[in-house]
Structure formats: C-alpha cells, structure tokens
Amino acid sequence: MAKNENKTQQQDEVDKMNNVLSVTEQWIEDNQKWIMSVIAVIIVLVAGYLALRHFYIEPRGEQARAEMFKGEIFLERDSFNLALNGDGGDYAGFKAIADKYSSTDAGNLAKAYAGICCYNLGNNEEALEYFKDYSGSDDIFATNIIGMIGNCQANLGNYDEAIKSFRKAARKADNALTSPIFLKKAAVVAEKKGDYAQAIDFYEEIKNDYSDSYIGRDIDKYIERARLMAGK
DSSP states (O other): OHHHHHHHHHHHHHHHHHHHHHHHHHHHHHTHHHHHHHHHHHHHHHHHHHHHIIIIIHHHHHHHHHHHHHHHHHHHTTOHHHHHHOOSSSOOOHHHHHHHTTTSHHHHHHHHHHHHHHHHTTOHHHHHHHHHHOOOOOTTHHHHHHHHHHHHHHHTTOHHHHHHHHHHHHHHHOSTTTHHHHHHHHHHHHHHTTOHHHHHHHHHHHHHHOTTSTTGGGHHHHHHHHHHHHTO
16 A cells, blocks of 8 residues: 555656646747847857957957066166156057056056056056056965055055055965065054054064064064053
C-alpha cells in the first residue's frame, strides 16, 4: 500500500513538472519574437563594446602611452613646465594628453602626472583638480596621489580636508614606510590649526603602530612638544 502511495506521489510530481515545462514552452513560443529581439540587442551591444575597445580605446591608449614617454623623462628631470605643457615640438604635454585621451588608462595616468607638475609649479588649485579627476586603486601610486591631495589642501589652508586625505592615505598604505609619513603630515596640519589633542593622537598612533619606522624612532619628542603646546 505504501509503495502505491509513493508511486502516486512521484507521478504527481512528474505531472506538476510537465505542466510547468508546458507553460514555459508555451510562453517561449508566444514571446519568441520578443525574446529573439532582446538576444539580438544584447549581441549587438556586446559586439559594439568589444569593437569599440579593440579598434578605438586600446589603440588610443597605446598612442597616449607613446606620447607620454617623453613627458615622463621631463618629469624625472624635474622639468615640470615642459612635462606639463609640452616642448613646442613633438611632445604636447601631460595637460593635452590628459584631455585628448581622457577615456584611456594612459590618459587617466596623465591626469596624475599633470597634477604632480602643477603642484611642483605652485599651482595647488589646478593640481587638486587633476588629482581628484584621477582614478586609481593600486597600493602605491594611487595612495601617494591621495597624499598629494592632502598636500594641496594644506597649502590652500583647507586643514580639515588635508587631515582627512592624510589619514585616508595612511590607512590605505598600511605599511611602516609611508603610513608614518602621512600620519605625521596629518599631525603637523592639526598643530597648524591649533588642535594639539588631535596631533597627539596621530603621533601616538605612529608610536603604537610604527615604532620601528624611521619616523617612529624619535616620535616621543613630537608628542612631548605637542603636549607642551596643549598645556598638558
């Protein structure tokens, strides 16, 4: 008796599945033209993107990298004006490359380079625009650009924003080489705005987390100085 009940339940399940499949097949049949249209649109979009990337974006990226080569040499030589604005000959400058090839990875990098040039030429506001327009996620270069944003903000007197950038760079770097540098910059800016308690917090973070670093070895004198200034 139990076997018959099991067979009946199994048959019911099969019947239900067949009904579902029948409904699905009928829906597909009724909407076949619409489904094929959607598939065709997806294929066209994917093919269009691949073609755009292969025949336009990637070649432009390679061209941008080729144009940037001379600028990188100028940058290494601290010839910031030539690197930024070009040499009047076959090199247009990072500013022009960043604008012309903005949709490419090389153009994105040119924005960062342009910002570095502007910063070293004393143009903090323009440098800040380029740095903020740059997008990167690597642990070294992109982190240093965040620190450069902090430098610009500090030079412009935007101390709270500068501290945020230095703190962000320190957290993102998360290493004993550069994190103490960013934390110390944050502390110095905090002292400039008269917030010695905040400066002490940054100095103590260096002492607690990066005591073996170059900056951490003599951080006690900065803590003591900040405490004296704070009247503690």
